Amino acid sequence: MTQTTTLIPYGTTGNTAVGWRQRLLRNPLSNGLLPWLLPLGLLALWQTGASQGWISPQVLPPPGWVVQTLADTARNGELWINVEASMRRVLLGFLAGATLGLLLGCAMGLSRRLEAYLLPTFNALVQIPVLGWLPFVLLIVGIGEPLKYILIAKAALVPVTLNTLQGFRQIPAAYREVAQVYGYTRRQEVLEVVLPLATPTLFTGLRLGFTKAWLSLVVVELVASSEGLGYMIVYGRQLFQLDLVMAAVIVVGAIGYLIDRGLNLLEIKLIGSRPSAGLGASL
Known part of the structure; x- marks a missing residue:
């Protein structure tokens, strides 16, 4: 007796679950809904x-209460005053x-020497x-607005600096050597070779810096503020x-999410509309 073997198309019968999953992932509508699940x-x-x-309800208010509170604060202007203060x-x-x-x-x-220093x-x-910097800065500038600006600037400074340095250091030496062969000045090398190649890393640093x-x-406004979204959180808790x-x-x-998405779109637009390196167009 000859045994016949039936070939099962991929994505059907035994592979139904696998095929369904692949079709789901390939569907743009499904991909748009997945993050919301x-x-x-x-x-x-x-x-x-x-x-x-x-x-x-006093510990975990229903969603309807939160929506109503959000609408009330928007209607009486309290929300926009605090949003404006935080955004500024x-x-x-x-x-x-x-x-x-x-x-x-x-x-x-x-400069390798400056980096070493x-x-x-x-x-x-x-x-x-x-x-950790709050008490020290508080003694110098007091509890006013400069305190908040300094601490926020310090937070953004770190990832932007490190990612900018990484972006410059990851440029292959061959690109700079070819630039020197073509007679590029130091300024041309930086503007037309280094910066275009380092742009993705720079934008990563800017996004992390904003985050x-x-x-x-929010942390600063929780500790020392009389307006802002952090102040609203403290006021509501009190x-x-x-x-x-x-x-x-x-x-x-x-x-925070909307601004991060905006920076992401700006990164895609700028990087997608320029060559990977100015030198590449001439080779």
Whole structure:
């Protein structure tokens, strides 16, 4: 008796689960929905726990309370006043820290001697967290706005500097050698060879720098502030209005996410519209 073997197409019968998973991952609509599965699941669990009375509303307010509080603070202007204060602080602090970080990283990237002088001390100082600098800076500038700007700038300075230095150091030596063969000046080499190749790493540093600045903003406002999103969190906790606390936390997360996405789109636009190196076009 001859035994016949039936070939099973891939993705059917025995491989149904595998084929279904591959079709799901290839579907653009499914890819857009996948990141929302966990947040929606947590929201459903939150709503279920609140409606079933698993946790007291005073400890975990229902989602409806949080939405209503968010709408009320937006309607009476309280939310926008605090958002404006936080955005002003983080943008000014981030711009100061990122600018200094780019200059410092470029300087060390272009000079091995300067890197040998500065990098060990820099690496030692950056190990101190933002709250560790708070008492020292507080004694120098007081509890006003300069305190917040300095600490936010310090938080952004670290990743921007280190990523800028890494971007300069990862350029293959062959590119610089070819630039010298073509008679590039030092300025042309930096602007047309080094910076274009280092741009992806620089943007990574800027995104990390903003993330650190945003987190430091909330920490600073939790400790010393009379306005801002961090202040809203502290104020709500003091009054035991956890719906206000959660509303402020949602706004903090949403703003941070939107700005990070904006930086990501800017990175894609800039890097995608320019060659990987100015020298490459002439070879």
